[in-house]
Amino acid sequence: MGSSSGVRRGAAAVSGLVLSVVLAACSGGSGAPSGTSQSADASGSQGSSEVDIANPKDAAATDVCSLLSARAATELGLSPEGERKSSLIDESDPDSCYWQDPGDRATKSRFRVFEGRSIQSYYENPGEFQDFKKLTISGYPAARANKGDPVSAGSCNVYLATQQNQLVATSAHVSVEDTGKVDPCAKAKKALKLSVSSWPAAE
Template sequence: MLRSTRLAGVLGAALLLAACGGDQTEGSPSLSGSDGDTSTGSAQSAPSGKQGAAPRVPNPLPVDGILADPCNALSAAQLSRIGLDAPGTKRETRTGSECVWKSAAFQDNSVSISPMTANDNGLDGIYANEPEDEYFEPTTIGGYPAVYANVIDSRSNGDCVLWVGVTDELAVSVITQIARGPNETDPCPVNERVGTAMIEQLGRG
């Protein structure tokens, strides 16, 4: 019942979004199964042409590779160090493409990366949706502005959503769903590791 409730929450958040239009350590993250669309609802578009409340991206990253295939966001070496099985699975969602990887240690656990092409205002769109979010915690990932945010707070159940601004026009979601293992009730550190690896990989061009 708990698993069904969590997946329903993620799917509900995806529908809301569609309507709104460092060094890595080794070991397997205790990343939960991602059977449905893992996109979330924190990307309501800010008014076009207006700067929002989000911090500016200091050095925009090359994004052609991740837009063509979000599975390009992590290298094979990074996946091995983080503890994710390769290759990832590319899927189309209502908000764009995503790539999902399973944990090598716990196949029920997963992480997904998705460039939020449905929102062309980057992190400004995420910040605009703050009143709707149950949690909203700005941070920095690999020197880039980011925020932990989602319309449903199920972090204690193993789900965490991180948004990273890779350009001022594009935010990328990093979503962990963890059903088993040491991060089952504290998933967000895994998002940080994956997000940092993604920044490193994109920086290589």
């Protein structure tokens, strides 16, 4: 009996570990390059490697669900009101806001604000992403950074620098039917283009 219960406990532990790994993989995490932290990003962004941000914004000065206006969400084919959610994987992750297609909840956009993280940490570590491209969106430095192929995965992460040490991350997800056919990165970039001008200016 003792050895039998021990085996069951061991199997349960392994199952729990596998489930945790699967959940972490599905969540995508914070998308930060490995080896970076908020303090490291903050110190690393100071100096000659700073990117130019002509009109800095403070995306953290407003509610995350205010980052995408109802009009912009509707133009993207999403519900006008977003839903705020906390991370189930990492409590240190900032809250997200999701806007979904009312007819197909798999199609959605997600916004998050990361304080203490520089776009430079992505520019300096492109090799950590299978899919990486420097971008400029409405005059702001940005990056497309994904661990896999966005078209095949049906989702894409894009990061936009609002300040030297603040990023807005958006991810776009397309429906199962559109996966492999529609580029979700185009949708993520469009969401940022439609919204960045409305964010509060940095003081």
